[in-house]
Amino acid sequence: MKPLFSEYSQTERALVFDGENISPILPYRYKSKGLGDDIPAATGSISVSGAQPKLGVCLKNGQLHISEPGEQSTHILKPCAGARFALNYDMPANELFCMNMVASLFKIPAAPAALCFFNDGVPAYLTRRFDLLPNGYKRHVEDIASLSETEVQGDSLKKYQGSYEQLAAIIAETSDAPLLDLRTFFKLVLVNYLLCNGDAHAKNFSMMDNDDGAWRLAPAYDILNTRLHVTDSTFAMGAGLFADGKVCPKGGMKAHFTEWAECIGLTAKYAVKEINRTVAYLEELLGQLKKSYLTKKAQSVFQYHVRHRFLSLK
Ligand SMILES: Nc1ncnc2c1ncn2[C@@H]1O[C@H](COP(=O)(O)OP(=O)(O)O)[C@@H](O)[C@H]1O
Numbered sequence: 001m002k003p004l005f006s007e008y009s010q011t012e013r014a015l016v017f018d019g020e021n022i023s024p025i026l027p028y029r030y031k032s033k034g035l036g037d038d039i040p041a042a043t044g045s046i047s048v049s050g051a052q053p054k055l056g057v058c059l060k061n062g063q064l065h066i067s068e069p070g071e072q073s074t075h076i077l078k079p080c081a082g083a084r085f086a087l088n089y090d091m092p093a094n095e096l097f098c099m100n101m102v103a104s105l106f107k108i109p110a111a112p113a114a115l116c117f118f119n120d121g122v123p124a125y126l127t128r129r130f131d132l133l134p135n136g137y138k139r140h141v142e143d144i145a146s147l148s149e150t151e152v153q154g155d156s157l158k159k160y161q162g163s164y165e166q167l168a169a170i171i172a173e174t175s176d177a178p179l180l181d182l183r184t185f186f187k188l189v190l191v192n193y194l195l196c197n198g199d200a201h202a203k204n205f206s207m208m209d210n211d212d213g214a215w216r217l218a219p220a221y222d223i224l225n226t227r228l229h230v231t232d233s234t235f236a237m238g239a240g241l242f243a244d245g246k247v248c249p250k251g252g253m254k255a256h257f258t259e260w261a262e263c264i265g266l267t268a269k270y271a272v273k274e275i276n277r278t279v280a281y282l283e284e285l286l287g288q289l290k291k292s293y294l295t296k297k298a299q300s301v302f303q304y305h306v307r308h309r310f311l312s313l314k
């Protein structure tokens with residue numbers, strides 16, 4: 001494989017690398033059965049379950065480096081998953097595209113991200129850590145699953161148990177600006193639905209202490225169109241939107257989301273306005289998709305599924 005580009009745009013440099021001119025090529029090979037042998041074994045990898053291993057990365061002399069044990073990482077690397085997933089090489093570009101749309105089109109704070117490549121051309125997703133301040137101070141971050149009283153440590157399926165209504169209740173209880181964070185959460189759940197992210201579980205939303213010391217919803221992360229790679233359910237949370245497991249009446253997704261907004265403490269007026277504003281972005285989104293790094297095949301599957309979701313909210 002060949003890397004898709006050899007340098008970052010000005011915007012990416014500014015958002016992801018503090019303006020530094022960083023090479024997008026990692027000084028390591030990637031092997032299809034996992035990562036290449038030339039990556040240090042005990043790296044600063046973050047232990048989370050998921051399709052891909054996560055590796056801590058830091059910048060040295062214009063190069064991306066997998067962090068050594070004990071070395072503070074500034075970025076997180078998600079190499080593309082193995083061939084057991086359909087269109088696996090498209091996974092990093094898929095996540096980059098979705099994250100960029102969340103931030104630029106839907107205007108929801110999201111972790112800055114870029115693509116990078118192993119030196120044999122295999123792509124990886126790279127995100128800048130939002131929990132790290134320039135002075136090295138680490139912000140306190142807790143995912144919603146760990147804020148839930150019912151969380152059982154070590155049970156990896158627990159994060160799918162419950163509903164978005166219950167996640168909203170945890171946000172409302174713990175946030176220092178509950179109304180603002182509930183609105184952001186509403187938009188995020190809506191956008192996850194529209195982008196066909198079937199893995200928006202309780203560990204993919206977090207609370208964080210922000211610059212003013214207030215406890216707030218953290219920027220969005222881990223959003224991709226999972227339909228490209230697996231056949232999963234519409235909502236990651238087992239019960240769906242509502243705690244009582246209420247399902248959407250046929251053709252009634254707009255009413256379903258509006259009712260859910262009221263149920264979590266927002267108004268129907270707010271929900272309808274947000275839904276209308278968001279679904280109006282379909283053509284813009286599909287235009288941006290054509291300019292993305294996804295392959296033509298992946299773009300066509302992406303478009304097919306996402307168009308259906310947008311139309312269900314008209
Ligand atoms: N940009 C980021 N800054 C800080 N922490 C992050 C960032 N992106 C992800 N994380 C943390 O790393 C964990 C794993 O990342 P995630 O993208 O969710 O990977 P996976 O696809 O394996 O679930 C997340 O649950 C979150 O706690």
Ligand SMILES: [Mg+2]
Nearest residue numbers: 050203204222
């Ligand atoms: Mg995750």
